[in-house]
Structure formats: structure tokens, C-alpha cells
Amino acid sequence: MKNNSVSKRTNYLVHGFIILLFILFLVFVILRQQTDFEISRLDGYMALIAEGFIKTVLVSLGVLVGSVVTGFTVFLLGKSNVLFFRAFVNVFTEVIYGTPLLVMIIITAFVIGPAFNIFNRPVTGILGMTIYFTPYMSNIYKSAFSSITDEQYMAMDLFGFTSYQKYRYIIIPQVVRILMPPLMNNFSLIIKGSALLNVLAFRELFYATDIMQSRTFAYTEGYIMMWMLYILITIPLSQVVKYLERRWTLE
Amino acid sequence: MKFQLKNLTHAYDLNVLHNLNYVLEDKHSIGIIGKSGSGKSTLLRILSGLEPPTHGEVFVNDMSVTDPVYRRTIGFVFQSHNLFPHLTLEKNITLVLEKTRGYTHEEAHNRAHENLNLLQLDDQAHKLPKNVSGGQAQRASLARALSVDPNIIFLDEPTSSLDPILTHEVLTAIEKLKDSGKDFVFVTHVLSFVHDFADYVIFMEDGRIVEHGDPSILDTPSTKALKDFMAKVH
Numbered sequence: 001m002k003n004n005s006v007s008k009r010t011n012y013l014v015h016g017f018i019i020l021l022f023i024l025f026l027v028f029v030i031l032r033q034q035t036d037f038e039i040s041r042l043d044g045y046m047a048l049i050a051e052g053f054i055k056t057v058l059v060s061l062g063v064l065v066g067s068v069v070t071g072f073t074v075f076l077l078g079k080s081n082v083l084f085f086r087a088f089v090n091v092f093t094e095v096i097y098g099t100p101l102l103v104m105i106i107i108t109a110f111v112i113g114p115a116f117n118i119f120n121r122p123v124t125g126i127l128g129m130t131i132y133f134t135p136y137m138s139n140i141y142k143s144a145f146s147s148i149t150d151e152q153y154m155a156m157d158l159f160g161f162t163s164y165q166k167y168r169y170i171i172i173p174q175v176v177r178i179l180m181p182p183l184m185n186n187f188s189l190i191i192k193g194s195a196l197l198n199v200l201a202f203r204e205l206f207y208a209t210d211i212m213q214s215r216t217f218a219y220t221e222g223y224i225m226m227w228m229l230y231i232l233i234t235i236p237l238s239q240v241v242k243y244l245e246r247r248w249t250l251e
Numbered sequence: 252m253k254f255q256l257k258n259l260t261h262a263y264d265l266n267v268l269h270n271l272n273y274v275l276e277d278k279h280s281i282g283i284i285g286k287s288g289s290g291k292s293t294l295l296r297i298l299s300g301l302e303p304p305t306h307g308e309v310f311v312n313d314m315s316v317t318d319p320v321y322r323r324t325i326g327f328v329f330q331s332h333n334l335f336p337h338l339t340l341e342k343n344i345t346l347v348l349e350k351t352r353g354y355t356h357e358e359a360h361n362r363a364h365e366n367l368n369l370l371q372l373d374d375q376a377h378k379l380p381k382n383v384s385g386g387q388a389q390r391a392s393l394a395r396a397l398s399v400d401p402n403i404i405f406l407d408e409p410t411s412s413l414d415p416i417l418t419h420e421v422l423t424a425i426e427k428l429k430d431s432g433k434d435f436v437f438v439t440h441v442l443s444f445v446h447d448f449a450d451y452v453i454f455m456e457d458g459r460i461v462e463h464g465d466p467s468i469l470d471t472p473s474t475k476a477l478k479d480f481m482a483k484v485h
């Protein structure tokens with residue numbers, strides 16, 4: 001512990017220095033390119049990129065909401081007294097854990113979707129991602145609910161809380177606090193995963209960048225900007241996660 | 252308080268309590284002692300109604316412990332404080348009073364502070380359990396148990412998760428409640444506390460009540476089992 005005890009100021013300074021190094025590395029890499037780096041080549045395509053950025057965020061929110069619901073359903077089925085449901089959850093979870101996200105998206109869009117007459121690619125893409133993130137969300141519920149100890153349930157019974165009161169005042173407020181940080185982490189995973197939707201020619205950030213590049217040949221500029229735009233969402237998100245973890249921990 | 256055990260047997264995988272028949276009357280503070288695994292905590296949980304016995308019947312003050320009304324007449328303090336971790340010490344009490352005892356917000360607030368004051372926690376009322384010491388949390392748990400105005404307070408090794416200084420702090424707080432008019436039943440490993448606080452002692456071994464009597468049995472045990480136990484803990 002003692003080795004890690006540095007002042008806040010030193011801590012900020014060193015982190016600032018490392019960020020600077022990272023930027024310098026980026027500049028070095030850019031300068032090493034065969035073609036000149038000219039951000040002005042992106043002029044006229046900002047609307048396209050902005051649209052891609054917004055679509056990435058919207059699609060990710062859709063998948064987040066969807067998998068929060070399906071994840072909870074799967075969590076409940078996994079706790080069911082009916083063996084059929086528990087077995088279903090086990091098999092489903094194993095299948096998904098063994099599947100790469102890219103494969104899941106392609107299978108949903110080109111094989112499963114069409115079998116049900118769904119050919120709308122954005123819809124199948126969102127569906128595929130939602131299915132893929134379902135067991136991960138279910139896991140979050142599992143660990144959140146299991147953090148409420150048997151003794152707490154005993155205390156609730158002892159005082160005579162009704163079922164509704166237990167959930168409303170004791171269980172859910174705790175579960176939400178425990179749930180939030182990993183949920184935000186998963187949101188970050190979803191945002192990053194959504195780049196794969198480009199294989200469906202869906203105009204999220206990655207595909208929009210691709211289109212822009214094929215018209216302007218501004219490859220380096222496009223890739224760097226795309227990278228920065230992803231980081232622009234995911235890094236603040238991870239800072240929020242860290243803040244919530246510090247602020248909301250109950251132990 | 253009065254309690255009666257009729258053919259009480261309790262089992263998980265094997266028998267934890269063996270066919271106990273026992274009547275005790277007019278005691279106000281009963282200490283249950285014994286080695287780990289002797290069944291003392293199980294007996295406490297059954298007496299408090301937390302766990303229904305697998306066989307037999309148990310009556311406390313002539314009321315069956317499986318009667319839902321009985322639960323509302325007791326308070327229970329757990330090994331670990333077991334406060335609801337997302338609520339401040341004050342809210343831990345007011346929530347219980349408002350939702351399960353029909354107090355108004357104002358009444359609950361006053362009652363909570365009355366009991367927090369009693370346990371010298373007035374300045375900690377607005378802190379979360381994670382932000383107070385183990386001793387303070389355990390005292391708050393005691394305040395919560397007192398707030399519902401129970402006839403009997405059960406304490407299940409209330410200091411086993413605390414260091415010696417905090418143990419002393421909590422036990423001193425409990426001793427001050429001796430004249431509060433409440434009855435106490437407790438399990439503990441701190442024999443000096445049993446000496447000072449109990450007016451009756453039950454010694455258990457292997458799921459049986461081996462010896463019982465006033466606290467002087469600790470000094471002059473008549474069974475070999477209690478003699479051995481005392482020799483080991485001293």
C-alpha cells in the first residue's frame with residue numbers, strides 16, 4: 001500500500017504526462033504515413049459522419065434497453081423451479097458464449113432473420129446484438145441479487161415486511177446500485193460491438209467512415225477520427241462507472 | 252419470560268438438537284453457551300421464531316414461536332450488524348417503523364432518535380452502515396431491535412465479528428439496557444459478560460442441554476463437560 005501512496009497532484013501530473021505520450025505516439029504514427037495528413041479532406045462529409053455517430057449511439061441504446069429486458073427474463077427463467085426453463089437457459093448461454101459477436105450478427109441477419117421473413121438489416125442487426133448480450137446482462141442481475149444476503153432476508157421477515165415492501169424499499173434500491181456500474185460497462189461493450197454492424201451495410205460510425213473514405217481517399221484521417229469518436233463516448237462512460245463504483249458501493 | 256420446549260428436535264442433515272424438553276420461568280436474561288456446533292445458535296433461532304423447529308413445539312410466554320404474531324413481539328440482533336446497507340442508521344429504523352408498525356414519519360423519526368440517543372449514536376444517525384465502525388453498526392442494530400418495542404431481545408453472538416475494544420463497547424451498551432424492562436436471550440463466547448449480565452445460564456453440548464442454572468455454575472460446574480469447557484476457555 002505504501003508504495004502507491006502518492007499525492008493527488010503527482011498522480012494527475014503523471015497521468016497527464018502519459019496522455020501526452022499517447023498523443024505524441026499518435027502524431028508520430030500520422031507523420032510516418034505515405035500520404036499527407038489533411039483533415040480538410042473530410043470537409044463536406046461531416047454530416048455523414050455525424051449521422052453515423054448518432055446511429056451508433058441510438059443502435060447501442062436500443063440494444064442496451066433490449067438486452068436489459070431479455071437479460072432479466074433469462075435471469076428469471078434461470079431461477080425457475082421448472083427444469084425445462086433452467087435447461088433452456090443453460091444451453092442458450094453456452095451457445096452464445098461460444099459465438100463471436102460478428103458471427104452472431106451475420107447468422108441473425110442472413111440465416112435466422114430470413115427464416116422468419118425478416119430481411120430488414122438494421123432490425124436483424126439489433127436483434128443479433130440483443131441476443132448476444134442477453135446472457136451477459138443476465139449475469140449482472142445474478143450477481144446483483146446474490147449480493148443481498150440471507151441474513152438481510154431474515155431481517156426483512158423478522159420485521160414483517162410484505163413482499164412488495166421488501167422489493168420496493170430494500171431489494172431493488174440495493175440491486176440498482178450494484179447493477180449500474182457493470183451495466184454501464186456492458187453499454188460500452190455494446191457501443192464497441194456495434195462497429196461490426198458495418199458488415200450489414202448499416203450506416204453506423206464505422207460504415208459511414210468507410211463510405212467517406214471510398215469517396216475522398218482520406219483513409220488515415222477517417223480512421224483516426226473514427227477512433228477518437230468511439231473513445232469520445234467510451235472513456236467518459238468508463239469514468240462514470242468508476243465514479244459510481246466509488247460512490248455507490250455498500251461495503 | 253417463560254419458555255417451554257416440548258420434544259424439540261431440529262435437523263438439517265443430522266440432528267442438531269436432540270429431543271429437548273425443558274421449562275424455564277421468571278428469568279429476564281438468559282445466556283446460552285457452548286462450543287461451536289453445540290446447537291446454541293440453532294436453539295436461539297428457534298426460540299426467536301426465525302427458524303421453525305423440524306419436530307416438537309416451542310412456547311415463549313405461552314405463545315407458539317411459529318405464530319406470526321410472536322415475531323412482532325421480539326427483537327433480534329445478528330452476528331454481523333445486518334443493517335440494510337443502502338439506508339442510513341436512522342432510515343434503517345424509520346423504514347421498519349413506518350412500513351411495518353404503522354408509525355407516521357414524524358413518530359418514526361422521534362422514536363429512531365430516542366433509541367439512537369440511548370445507544371449514543373445521535374451524531375451518526377445520517378451515516379450509512381459502511382461509514383461507521385463495526386461497534387457503532389452493531390449498536391445501531393440494537394437500536395433498531397429496540398425500536399419495535401419488543402418484549403424479548405435475542406442476541407446471536409453479537410460481538411463475534413468485532414475486535415476486543417469494540418466488543419467491550421457493544422457489551423457495555425447492552426449492559427446498560429438491563430433495567431429497560433426487556434428480557435434478553437443471548438449466545439456469546441464472552442463469559443465475563445455472561446457472568447455480569449445473565450441471571451440464568453444454559454450450557455449446551457452436541458445438541459443437548461447439559462447443564463443449566465444461575466451464573467455461579469460457571470465457577471462451580473457439576474458436569475464434566477462444563478468443567479472441560481471452562482478449563483479450555485480460561
